[in-house]
Amino acid sequence: MGKENPSLSFKRELWPCYSPADRQSSTCSRASVPSTASATATMSGTGESTLSSCYNIQQSTGLTNGKGKQFKAAPALTPETVKDAKHLQLLLFSAERALAYSHELKALATKQGAPRTARKEQMSWLRKAAKYATELQDITSALAKNGASINFQTRAEVSIYYLSVKAELAFERAQYADVLAALAARRELLDTLASAARDSHDQALAVEFSDAYDPLIRFSAYKLGNTSSHDIDAVVSDIEPAMREEALPGLAQLVEGLREETKAGEMEAGRRTLDEVVFAGQKVEFRSAEIVDAMLRVQDAQARLAKAQGGKGKGGMAAWDRLLGVLGDAEAVARRLLDDQVGAAGQSTAAAAAQTAHQYISFELLAHRIRRDLLLVDSLVGTTNALPEDPTAMKIAGGRARVEAAVKVLSGVVKLYDTVLQSMRQIRGLPLVEEREGARRAAEAVEAYYAATKAYTLARLQCLFPNPGYAAAVELLQSAQQSADTAARVLKEGGLAEEVVQLSPEQAAKLQQDVKALSLAAKRALFAQTVTKPVFFDSAFNYIDLPMEDLLELAGSAPPKVQQSQPAKPAPVPKAPVRETRQAMPSIEQQVQHQEEEEEEQQQQPQQKKGWLGGWFGRG
Template identity: 25%
Template sequence: MATPVLLDQLLRERTAALLQSATDYRRYAHHLSSRLHHLRKTLKVRRRIPAKAGKSASTAPSDSATASKYKTHVPTATELSADKRFAGILLLAAERSWAQAMETKATMESNAAAAPERKRHILSRLAKARKHAAALESILLNADSEANPFTDYEILQVVTYTALLAATGDIESRNYEKAVASFALAYTGLSGLVLSLAAADASDDDNDMADLYRDLISSTVEPALKFSANQVDPSSRSIAVLALAHNYLPTSPVDKLVLSIAKDETKAKELLSGKSDAAEALSAMPTIQWRSHTAQLRDTTVAAAILTARAADDKLFSEVLFPSDDVNNKLSLREKALRFDPTLLAWQDAVDAVHEAIVEVTNSSTEGAQNRVQELYVISTYANYSLISRRITRDNVLVSQLRSSLNKKLKKTSASKLAANKSVSAKVRATTGIYDTILQSVSQIIELPGVAADESLSNALSSLQKYYSSLRLAVAASGFSQASVDASTYWKKAVDEINCVDEMALNLDDIEGDNSAKILFSVDVPGTRKSLIAGAATSQSFSEAAKILEETKLEAEQNRGSQPFVIDTLTSAAIWLDKRTARPKFVDFERLVDLDNVASLTPVPAKPVFFDTAFNFIGYEDGIVQEATTAAAAAAVKAGAGIKSEATAPAQQEEKKAGWFWRR
């Protein structure tokens, strides 16, 4: 037997048509008309009324306005039992009427000139669509179970589709009491269809169809159900969707259909009873406490999201952060980083749920909305604080892996080739990039509501920023040669940052009971300070040695062509050997052989400076004759040469010269 046209095929065709504008809806309606025409032709369904019947109908005064030459064929139970394709006649006609209504609505949104007439046209098209679908639903529900060829899954599709059309018409006419009942029925039916398809051994086609049902629930049914329920009862804003659907679900055979087709009986009972994990989460966790603030949980969706995130936290702490056995300690850093993904996704869902709750309460006009918003802000700070702290911990795991790889590269790379090594440069950039992400995450925590007023937490976060900033500077310094000025500058800045960290501020009082604070502020400040100081000292020694080397090279370059003193050469060589324990190329140790010639050197005689000075002053006093001056000079020369003078100056002249020379 051929496959009938039911909700699953109509949803696939809607998805393929990409319905967004009035043109798309018009094209989709033409496509449905073509399909309906071919289906009627295949099933040999006559639709045109004979001419005499049309004239007699037109002569009647009561039917003169509604007389038509076309008549909709309603299949009978016998026809449906013979061929399921007869169901497509009504469903395709209903879908076409819905597409025409949506086309008019899209046109009305762009041009509101003829809004009243178009509004009536929309309502009439939706009423016609509902009529066609309701006719098929009535036939299937009232048919004999033995003669009915349709399965419970197919009947539930028809019931759900009829509820969707009815809910669309009710919400367009602003009949919210009927709309919330229709949307509750549609939500229950679609959820039951998902339960019938979602299984471990489901095929790809079933999984795709379940995704289409889920998309319809999340994009259309859930928002409309919340909106309609809020219009009926504003206090139902904080009630979960499942509970709303149960509260407003009308009497319908949908319960039996869901129980009969659901593969998970437990979830089916939760769906029909309205009691889910969200309601249990709200009863198990009525309040949220963050630091000194306490907020009451009123939204079941938020409670369920936070409870799920806490469950993911417990698994993360037991397997990765605080493992209880040695087997878990064997996890690699990459595996540990991957274990953070479920926890981060769970906390992100909690943050999104709180944000949606804040938006809903802010837009509402109910009493006590301001107090409710304040409570939600506390819960939002708690969820964001938990999310960011785990993200920082995950980044620390990643950066540990990168730093380990970077240290191995630095040991294998010589100082001269460090700047040109692309692999080292790439790892340095990646590591500093992760530290930038960590610093940005810490800044996000500082900007959360309520953190600025908490002095102890603000001081701890400020110290944490300086701690990670010092680590970032140290990684950046390792990318330069240790003898370079840039490396020495970065190391000095890193030491200055780590010295500004307040270790007392990082030891919060309530860190023992807060896992987020425990993983966030558990940092080794003394060990990091010791490592950075050692790195800075090493860089400084290399820098000084390089400076001495440069000065010696410069001096050797300036004194090129002349031999330096041996003592200077030995002194510079000794300094260099003490620093590096390596022989510099420019020191010429072969000059040490010159020391052997020191013993054979002849000393240079001292110049008689005293006699030269005396010679300059002899013969320049008044009353001294030239001959005496010449004789005195000759006597001085002879005395310097070791020759005894035969002539001596008169006693009067010697007495006269003694005073002026020594006084001078």
């Protein structure tokens, strides 16, 4: 199937079953009605899959058209003839098949060179889908009134599907008031299912399906002149109960029965719910079932990490790796769903929720990665005792082996701090952090603190080298001092939120003291350092004269020059002109005149005979 109209590209599926365990024995139970998404490829393929499903069900139920020369239509489905759940499935698949062809033709009609009949055929298939959906709704309601084992859960799901198809048909006919009435009733049923969900997955599934038709609600409200068309909840609340009842007769009784039926499900033991997520005082909503499933796995991984001895030791590192892996999977799911929302018309509630969820999961992934790296720093420093506790110590006792061990440890620590700073820069670039003052300042404090710590560690590394670089250490410590001052100022002001790492003003003050002490020690060592001249350093001066005066002048150490007064020079006496020994070159006119004179002389002389005998025979 071609690409659909963005305003009609929605996911359709029936919802999980909340009925009691004995539902499997019922004739028309919810468990027997298949999920639309699993039964058809409406949104991702053509209607051929539903055609095959319809044919298989017709073969199994005997509802096929007669063979032979004379056409014999299959018997019509009525509440009296329905004896199996496959009869209801046949109506469902038929409606989905017609709806799939309608969407395909709608996409075809928007392309160049589309046949003129595409629009007409699209409406024809959409009317067929509405016809099958209406039959499914009527038969289900009639069976429920006749005492069939159809619970309110199944009736609500069938009604939701019926209202969805009905709203699409009304939208294509530009009957926007009917669209709002049908979608308001549909949204009320979905809100009831979401509130009575037994776990967070079912709740997110209902919320996701409820958000799917927001563009139709917004556009219909706009066409009707509603000034608050951007606010979906306000538009739905303005629809009176009488209009909802007109769109779906018996809506109030259905909602009431659904609430009573799902009370037992709320008390079910072992209910899995996602903990409420709050970021900087604002609640983060997960309106997609896939993200909720991913966050439930994250929640379990966090619980395992808390039990793994505080995250220490081999088991603790395995728990950290497991948590980071689950967070990475959740971030990939959130990013994919966010990309799917890019083509949606306008900024819907689902798109905004997907963007916020992706940013929050990215924040959690980066924050836990930072904490894991800092834990590795602590374990790396704790495995060696080669580092002196005094930050001003420039020498390590114990020989060359201990010096190499200390340098190796500090090099690894610097790399880990570099990874921490990279993650912090990504956190600061998240709009979720930038838009909240407390979170932004907390990220700024953590980044400044560990930038100062990294520069301080590099300076210690320069001082502990076998060939120390005190000048580089002094320069690094200047940068560390600025970052430490920034971190101390932000931590002292307070008002931080969502801190990646818990830092206190005392830690920043301790870092400032260590930086100042090491800076003073490095400067003293730099000025006390004596550079030994290499062998044969003065040998070159035996062959080269060193321009000491020029060097002193360039260095600014040359003595000032004394300007001596000189007697005034006598005025120059003009000399007599001297004849040039070389004659001036004749002008062009003179050359031309001289050439003409030579030609005239040659013409006045008698011409002599030419040739090698001319000299002999020309005499006489």
